[in-house]
Amino acid sequence: MSVAMQNGPMLVARNLKKTFGSFTALEDVSLDINHGEVLCIIGPSGSGKSTFLRCLNQLERIDGGAVWIDGELIGYRRSGDRLYPLSDAEVARQRLATGMVFQRFNLFQHMTALQNIIEGPVTVQRRRRAEAVDEAMTLLERVGLADKRDAYPAQLSGGQQQRVAIARALAMKPKLMLFDEPTSALDPELVGEVLNVMRGLAGSGMTMIVVTHELGFAREVAHRVVFMDRGGIVEAGPPQQILSSPQQARTREFIAAVLN
Numbered sequence: 001m002s003v004a005m006q007n008g009p010m011l012v013a014r015n016l017k018k019t020f021g022s023f024t025a026l027e028d029v030s031l032d033i034n035h036g037e038v039l040c041i042i043g044p045s046g047s048g049k050s051t052f053l054r055c056l057n058q059l060e061r062i063d064g065g066a067v068w069i070d071g072e073l074i075g076y077r078r079s080g081d082r083l084y085p086l087s088d089a090e091v092a093r094q095r096l097a098t099g100m101v102f103q104r105f106n107l108f109q110h111m112t113a114l115q116n117i118i119e120g121p122v123t124v125q126r127r128r129r130a131e132a133v134d135e136a137m138t139l140l141e142r143v144g145l146a147d148k149r150d151a152y153p154a155q156l157s158g159g160q161q162q163r164v165a166i167a168r169a170l171a172m173k174p175k176l177m178l179f180d181e182p183t184s185a186l187d188p189e190l191v192g193e194v195l196n197v198m199r200g201l202a203g204s205g206m207t208m209i210v211v212t213h214e215l216g217f218a219r220e221v222a223h224r225v226v227f228m229d230r231g232g233i234v235e236a237g238p239p240q241q242i243l244s245s246p247q248q249a250r251t252r253e254f255i256a257a258v259l260n
Contacts, residue, residue: 010035010207017064025051027231036205040218043228049211053178099169100178105161107153114149139167159190179210227251
């Protein structure tokens with residue numbers, strides 16, 4: 001891709017560790033992501049991909065290491081040589097820097113598409129309703145659903161609901177977009193419409209981390225591809241290298257299994 005990147009990383013993750021009881025979900029994961037970069041993460045189920053995103057969005061608290069988003073340490077404040085956990089309110093403020101789109105759409109079923117999109121800007125960010133509605137309509141047009149503003153989730157297909165979910169995340173004006181297998185719950189014929197929206201976002205210069213099994217999308221859109229397994233990064237590099245001539249045997253096994 002040819003998106004011009006600003007100087008300096010948008011995200012810095014250093015030596016992340018996350019455990020659930022005796023299970024180690026992340027072990028010493030370090031990664032930098034530049035402004036405007038699209039990073040695709042691939043790997044088998046249980047490899048730590050989703051946990052990594054949830055730690056970046058502070059839905060899970062890390063057990064070791066540190067994360068900075070746009071230069072700000074997340075989850076903690078430093079005083080001298082010690083780190084202190086942030087309050088829930090401070091975490092909520094930091095979480096606004098990242099927009100997250102999940103496998104399931106998580107829309108409010110009692111709200112229309114438009115109402116779902118403006119809820120965060122009006123309630124959380126205290127923005128004027130008229131301004132939020134104008135921006136929501138722009139976003140609905142961007143995801144190809146301007147004619148569905150008054151539709152409820154039950155009246156929308158899975159692909160349409162996921163596009164509303166993307167618009168809802170964008171309405172909060174995040175610096176970084178996280179996608180956790182956003183097409184995995186969709187019928188095959190609906191996958192393309194969601195990927196097209198994501199292609200548009202990538203082309204606009206949005207910084208994105210995408211956990212996906214869509215290797216064709218990763219090859220086309222990503223600046224870098226990361227392969228994870230057993231809680232760690234096995235291999236990372238340009239899409240052509242990782243997807244066509246990976247160096248690690250485990251990466252080759254995984255890609256062959258996905259393509260067969």
